[in-house]
Every structure is written in C-alpha cells, then in structure tokens.
Amino acid sequence: MTTIRCLIASAAKLNWDLFQLDVNNAFLHGDLHEDIYMVPPPGLPLSDPNLVLKLQKSLYGLKQASRQWYAKLSDALKTRGYLRSQNDHSLFTKQMGSSIVHVAVYVDDILLTGNNLAEMTDLKAFLHSTFKIKDLGSLNYFLGIEVLKTPDGFLMTQRKFASDLVSKFHADQSSPTSCPLPAHLQLSSTAGSLLPDPMQYCRLVGKLNYLTHTRPDLAFAVQFLSQFMKEPHLPHWEAAMHTLCYVKGTLAQGLLFNKDPSLLLEAFCDSDWASCPNTRRSVSGYFVLLGGSPLSWKSKKQATVSLSSAEAEYRSMRRVTAELAWLSRLLQELSLPLSVPVSLKCDSQAAIYIARNPVYHERTKHIELDCHYVREKLQDGLIDLSHISTSSQPADLFTKSLPTAKHQQFLSKLGVSYPPT
Known part of the structure; x- marks a missing residue:
C-alpha cells in the first residue's frame, strides 16, 4: 500500500491521469511447470474411479496459482519494454526520453499512470488481446478504497468499508468518541473475564487493521489491540468498541494527496x-x-x-x-x-x-x-x-493514546481530510 500511495501522490503532484484495469480470470492464465494432479470433481464419469486428472493449466486454489499468474503478466509486460522495479516487484515502469508510464499490479487489479496517454492506450489494448481485461476508466474504487479526484488533488477514503464495519458490529446506536482510545489507557493481558467468543474480537481488530491503509490515526490503537488477539478479555473488547465508535464519528475521513x-x-x-x-x-x-x-x-x-x-x-x-x-x-x-x-x-x-x-x-x-x-x-x-519539541511531534500519535485536544492537534498535521460537500 505504501507503493500505491507513492504512485497516487506522484500522479497528484505531476498532474497525471490514473486508470484502473481488472483482469478476467487472472489465475487461469498461468502456465504450470510442475506435474500436478487433482481428484476428479463430483459428477465427472471416469472409466476407472482410481484415476486422477493431470492439470494442463493453472487453477484457482493452487498454491502455485498466484506465482504463475505473476510470471505470465511479468513476461508480457517485459515484451512491451516495461522493467520491473527492484524496490517493489509489483511495480513496472517504461521510460523513453520524457515519456514515463507506471504499472502497479495487485493480483488481478492494475493501476496505470504516466504522462504518455497514447502508450497507456496501447498498453490497454495489448493486455486485452493477451488476457482479456476490463477497462474501468479513471481510478475510483481500488482494493476497497475510494479514490476521489478533488480540486486539491486525490482523496483516498474507506468510507463504505468503515460504514459497513460499524453496522456489522452493531455500533450504530453508540455515541461517537473523540479519540481512538481513552487517554493513557493501560490494559493487562489478564485483566477482566475472558470473552466467550474470542473470534469476534479477532475479526474486529483485523478489520480495523485494514482501515489503517487510509487512517494513520488508527495505527497505534490497532497495534495496541493486536497484543491481545491470543486470549482477549472483556476490557480488551470494550477498548476495541471504543475505537469503533471513534470510526463511526469519522466515517468519511481519508488522506489527501495534494497538488x-x-x-x-x-x-x-x-x-x-x-x-x-x-x-x-x-x-x-x-x-x-x-x-x-x-x-x-x-x-x-x-x-x-x-x-x-x-x-x-x-x-x-x-x-x-x-x-x-x-x-x-x-x-x-x-x-x-x-x-x-x-x-x-x-x-x-x-x-x-x-x-x-x-x-x-x-x-x-x-x-x-x-x-x-x-x-x-x-x-x-x-x-x-x-x-x-515533544509538543509539536506528530509521531507522538503513533506511540500512545493521547487526550482529545492533543489528538486533534496532531491529526491536522497528518494530511487527513474529508470529501468536499
């Protein structure tokens, strides 16, 4: 996600267009180099019930599927002159003179940006003829994250995901809180009674962790709550619900990548x-x-x-x-x-x-x-x-739970924003 944020920040500052592509049945394009056999699916008649099927192509569910799809896509991009990044293998770049095009890949979702619109159009046609893709147009919704183009740049927000999360854990009727955790909160790993359903706590913290892609203000709270995943107690659940109530009050908050x-x-x-x-x-x-x-x-x-x-x-x-x-x-x-x-x-x-x-x-x-x-x-x-000075240190937000006034003061320095009304 850091690479994605770097790419969007670059596009905002250089005034580049952002496009999104989706590959149809991505894992089915991979070529297998090992001998892999599978049990016949129910209902397939065979002369001998002890026979197995030898796979000729990759299938969803194989451990090799994602690796083989990546190899296939990587080879296809290389034939077009794209070089794989040495710092993130999901990023490919083609540069010729002043022309620059970047391609970021996350499984079957592709992000495309650069200053050469003709090359990007040709690349879309090439990928469609090779893999069959869906051209989703300008970047709008990527990996569950909304990307809005505003007069000030690009705004990344997980408003829909946050709203669904509040509803799923029945925090709709709870009052919003003003900070992710109570100030100076200290919890022991053995405090209080055990939760009857620890998996509910794990699911909530896991979903809050996904929110940190666009919500840096939740980073410390999620790190703090994750310590108790093995054996959560009632005070841990109450702290997690406190964080969720904070999310409820800041549903539309996101990151602004300015121009x-x-x-x-x-x-x-x-x-x-x-x-x-x-x-x-x-x-x-x-x-x-x-x-x-x-x-x-x-x-x-x-x-x-x-x-x-x-x-x-x-x-x-x-x-x-x-x-x-x-x-x-x-x-x-x-x-x-x-x-x-x-x-x-x-x-x-x-x-x-x-x-x-x-x-x-x-x-x-x-x-x-x-x-x-x-x-x-x-x-x-x-x-x-x-x-x-400590009073001006925004990284303080990532090391402890702060009082409301200090939390709001540092929040304004993190590049967070809200969609225009």
Missing part, C-alpha cells in the same frame, strides 16, 4: 519508553510526508527491551531511516527529483547525539550493530537529523 508541486520528503519518529506493562518493551512510531502528502507510517512494539529512553528513541530512528532508504529508491524509480538529505525530526536530543557521535562509549556499547545503521546513513548524506 502542491513540493517534493520535500520529511519524516518524524518517536517512541514511548517501556510503555508495555506486560513486557516493558517500548513502542516505536514514525510518519513520512512527501510535500505534505502522507506516504508511510508505522506503530510497532520494539523487539527487545530498551535500557533507556534514548536507546528506545534511537531504535525508532533506525526503523524510519531504513524506511527512508527504501522510499528514496522507490521515488527515484517513479522519476521524482528528490532533494537529499531528508529531514528527520526527533524529540530526543540524546538519540540525536548518539547518531552523530561515532565514538564508542559506555552509553551505547550494549546496542546492537544494526541500530548504528542510522550513523551510516547520516554520514552518507541520506538523512539530516533535527530536534523537534
């Missing part, structure tokens, strides 16, 4: 030290913007216990640095002229000093080598570290 020609890439990272009462691990969070358009974000509990808040912040910094290294390569493939170093803002002076100081000293000798990846990228000129 501002600015291609300034900036990132924010933060951590909440030892915030998990069960494991004492810290929570990392980051957020990346391209000229004010949201590209990537993450809220994740750290894999190990950090011995200090500076170490927790440093680990968070390492995570977003790795994401920036990948994003910078991907955006270069999308022909966006990025300026480096990328501004990375952190609210921990101690973590910044550790990254800038290559001297091996007592404070950092226990930190794994992979964390010092930050120093390497700083010296290479990929990132430029700067301090930001």
Whole structure:
C-alpha cells in the first residue's frame, strides 16, 4: 500500500491521469511447470474411479496459482519494454526520453499512470488481446478504497468499508468518541473475564487493521489491540468498541494527496519508553510526508527491551531511516527529483547525539550493530537529523493514546481530510 500511495501522490503532484484495469480470470492464465494432479470433481464419469486428472493449466486454489499468474503478466509486460522495479516487484515502469508510464499490479487489479496517454492506450489494448481485461476508466474504487479526484488533488477514503464495519458490529446506536482510545489507557493481558467468543474480537481488530491503509490515526490503537488477539478479555473488547465508535464519528475521513508541486520528503519518529506493562518493551512510531502528502507510517512494539529512553528513541530512528532508504529508491524509480538529505525530526536530543557521535562509549556499547545503521546513513548524506519539541511531534500519535485536544492537534498535521460537500 505504501507503493500505491507513492504512485497516487506522484500522479497528484505531476498532474497525471490514473486508470484502473481488472483482469478476467487472472489465475487461469498461468502456465504450470510442475506435474500436478487433482481428484476428479463430483459428477465427472471416469472409466476407472482410481484415476486422477493431470492439470494442463493453472487453477484457482493452487498454491502455485498466484506465482504463475505473476510470471505470465511479468513476461508480457517485459515484451512491451516495461522493467520491473527492484524496490517493489509489483511495480513496472517504461521510460523513453520524457515519456514515463507506471504499472502497479495487485493480483488481478492494475493501476496505470504516466504522462504518455497514447502508450497507456496501447498498453490497454495489448493486455486485452493477451488476457482479456476490463477497462474501468479513471481510478475510483481500488482494493476497497475510494479514490476521489478533488480540486486539491486525490482523496483516498474507506468510507463504505468503515460504514459497513460499524453496522456489522452493531455500533450504530453508540455515541461517537473523540479519540481512538481513552487517554493513557493501560490494559493487562489478564485483566477482566475472558470473552466467550474470542473470534469476534479477532475479526474486529483485523478489520480495523485494514482501515489503517487510509487512517494513520488508527495505527497505534490497532497495534495496541493486536497484543491481545491470543486470549482477549472483556476490557480488551470494550477498548476495541471504543475505537469503533471513534470510526463511526469519522466515517468519511481519508488522506489527501495534494497538488502542491513540493517534493520535500520529511519524516518524524518517536517512541514511548517501556510503555508495555506486560513486557516493558517500548513502542516505536514514525510518519513520512512527501510535500505534505502522507506516504508511510508505522506503530510497532520494539523487539527487545530498551535500557533507556534514548536507546528506545534511537531504535525508532533506525526503523524510519531504513524506511527512508527504501522510499528514496522507490521515488527515484517513479522519476521524482528528490532533494537529499531528508529531514528527520526527533524529540530526543540524546538519540540525536548518539547518531552523530561515532565514538564508542559506555552509553551505547550494549546496542546492537544494526541500530548504528542510522550513523551510516547520516554520514552518507541520506538523512539530516533535527530536534523537534515533544509538543509539536506528530509521531507522538503513533506511540500512545493521547487526550482529545492533543489528538486533534496532531491529526491536522497528518494530511487527513474529508470529501468536499
């Protein structure tokens, strides 16, 4: 989804058209290179009931089906001069002089954009003659996500999915809440009575997780609730319903990919030290913007216990640095002229000093080598570290549940918007 957001952000800033295609019976196009046999379907008469059928083509349900379809489509695109991205194998690009066309593939859904309308028209005709496709016209509804063209750019929203989710879990009559979780909420993994139907909790959290594709404000809540999937208790269910009531009050909220020609890439990272009462691990969070358009974000509990808040912040910094290294390569493939170093803002002076100081000293000798990846990228000129006050740090939204006023303050910095009335 980060690649999809990058593609839509690029199209908005470069004023490109976005088109959507759908492939008919995609998995049936794959060629099999292994010997695979299947039990005859009921009702098919055979001379010997012990006979099996040898497959000549791929079928839905085979483990190989998606791989073989991808190989078939990839080979077809290569014959047209499209090169597969080295940073995301679902992205293909054809560039000749000033002509650029990008193709993003998600199973049988294809996203098409670029500045050469004639080439895109020829590609549609080629794919239709090869696979039989449906030309769905301008991008409107992709992977359950609505993409609306507005005077300000493109707006991605999951309004229908969110509305169906509220109805499915009977939150229609509940009052909306003003933030995803109560401020400073702490839940134990064993608090309260066990839920009689734990699968209901798992289904709700799974659907909320899908909403985070266009709702970065839900990232921390989903990460927090996902900790209790194995054995959910009643307080966990109440917290999940609190999040759903927040969704009810913000059904139409989405992400705006603006037309501002600015291609300034900036990132924010933060951590909440030892915030998990069960494991004492810290929570990392980051957020990346391209000229004010949201590209990537993450809220994740750290894999190990950090011995200090500076170490927790440093680990968070390492995570977003790795994401920036990948994003910078991907955006270069999308022909966006990025300026480096990328501004990375952190609210921990101690973590910044550790990254800038290559001297091996007592404070950092226990930190794994992979964390010092930050120093390497700083010296290479990929990132430029700067301090930001905690009160202005939007990545704080990805590390803890905040009071309503602070939540709304940071929400305005994430590129969220509502459809025009």
